[in-house]
């Protein structure tokens with residue numbers, strides 16, 4: 125069986141690293157590269173941490189690229205500084221040098237190159253804003269034919285968003301952060317014919333990172349994946365934290381754990397609902413992950429990180 129070609133585009137949050145690590149454990153996937161979009165992070169430590177994780181997991185042949193796109197509404201600094209913490213974890217700093225290559229060209233150009241050179245259409249696994257994807261498509265519209273589908277953590281369909289009114293005055297609380305960072309780019313991607321399978325807050329709200337699960341990661345006593353995952357989740361356990369990016373990414377390993385539902389949607393790009401993924405009759409058709417077998421998902425990530 126030939127492997128599914130995947131290009132990862134993450135934005136440097138704590139669960140972005142763990143989603144990347146989960147991808148590396150999947151036997152059915154061939155990861156062609158990782159692009160880091162400068163959204164939920166500071167880009168230098170985020171790129172550095174990503175390269176160190178590939179080193180640690182034994183995948184130092186996979187290239188990393190730094191996207192140079194810009195968003196409209198920056199993520200809160202409090203979220204972004206987790207990238208510095210992860211980059212300084214002892215488990216990622218046992219060696220003085222990094223082997224995993226950082227490519228010279230910007231991430232959006234790297235994305236174009238990888239897609240053009242791929243032997244078959246590629247799945248884009250996106251766990252941050254769609255800005256890098258939109259920039260690549262704008263520069264090289266021909267790559268649309270090489271994108272098999274986009275699996276994306278983003279959006280909130282029939283639940284409130286996570287852009288809090290207290291942090292972003294003037295907003296109505298309906299937007300999800302990955303859309304809100306740059307709703308215009310999300311709307312650009314919505315204009316394409318590419319199949320989009322999104323993992324919205326509607327689903328992730330039901331799949332929390334629990335204390336019990338984090339403790340199980342420790343008890344697995346498995347180096348390095350389970351140790352690193354447990355350490356990363358320990359950082360965020362005081363907050364309400366959910367399996368956002370990891371839940372979206374696990375779909376590539378076990379789509380049968382999920383039920384998809386088709387919706388017609390529109391991205392709101394201006395005003396108080398800027399960044400909302402609105403269900404609108406006659407809108408752009410997308411698939412949303414609607415339900416997941418939670419026990420199977422929890423068991424799966426524990427198993428993969430103990431490999």
Ligand SMILES: [Ca+2]
Nearest residue numbers: 137140251252
């Ligand atoms: Ca993310």
